[in-house]
Amino acid sequence: MNTAELVISPHDGAIHLSGYSLALRSGRRKEDVRKALAPLFRQEHAMGNGYEWLSFHKVTLGKQPCGFAAGFNHGALTEVHFSVSLPDAKLEGGWPTREAIEEELAFVRSQLNAQLGTEPDAASTAFPWGTVWSMSDPKGFQANSGVRYA
Numbered sequence: 001m002n003t004a005e006l007v008i009s010p011h012d013g014a015i016h017l018s019g020y021s022l023a024l025r026s027g028r029r030k031e032d033v034r035k036a037l038a039p040l041f042r043q044e045h046a047m048g049n050g051y052e053w054l055s056f057h058k059v060t061l062g063k064q065p066c067g068f069a070a071g072f073n074h075g076a077l078t079e080v081h082f083s084v085s086l087p088d089a090k091l092e093g094g095w096p097t098r099e100a101i102e103e104e105l106a107f108v109r110s111q112l113n114a115q116l117g118t119e120p121d122a123a124s125t126a127f128p129w130g131t132v133w134s135m136s137d138p139k140g141f142q143a144n145s146g147v148r149y150a
Contacts, residue, residue: 004040006061006068006082010116013129013147015080017059024070026130026149028077030054033070042067050074062111081146084108096143101136104143108134112145 004017015024022028022036033054034041040056047053052072059066061084068082084107089100096104112118112132118125124133134145 003058003060003065005063006059006066008112008115008132008147010127013127013132013149015147024077024080026077030070030072030075030077033077062107062114064107077149079146079148081144082108083143083145095141101141101143105134105136105145108143108145 002019004019007016007018008014009016009023012025017024017037017040020037022032024033030052034044037056040058042055042057045053045055050073052075053069054072055067055069057067059068061082064087065085066082068080070077071079071081084104086100086103086107089103090097091100109118109120109122112125112134113120116125116127116132118132123135124131128150130147130149132147134143136142137144
């Protein structure tokens with residue numbers, strides 16, 4: 001399976017996917033993203049209030065399998081959430097264990113540090129162009145990571 005590596009620019013927060021010319025950035029139109037990333041497209045979900053999400057797979061972050069969801073408000077990109085599937089992540093009843101969540105967070109934070117220069121243990125970091133985060137979601141019992149544009 002061909003995959004695209006996800007890389008975040010420290011200069012403007014644009015998300016680049018290897019092999020694709022379109023960069024995800026603040027305000028990018030939903031139709032343009034769906035068309036340009038069609039081979040990676042998985043599903044669309046309209047919230048009924050102007051917010052819509054496009055989900056994508058066949059992506060990697062730090063060479064690990066990754067999926068991401070691009071969030072749009074009235075058709076304009078506002079944020080991107082992503083999650084990584086580590087090879088030895090432990091599950092209980094189909095859900096990640098606390099240990100697996102912590103391992104994913106540590107991995108994603110190491111990638112954010114390498115790409116953006118964030119602090120290795122930082123749950124979130126603000127930039128002039130927006131915020132990146134990687135933290136535990138206690139309600140969803142999962143890792144929660146992404147980019148929100150200013």
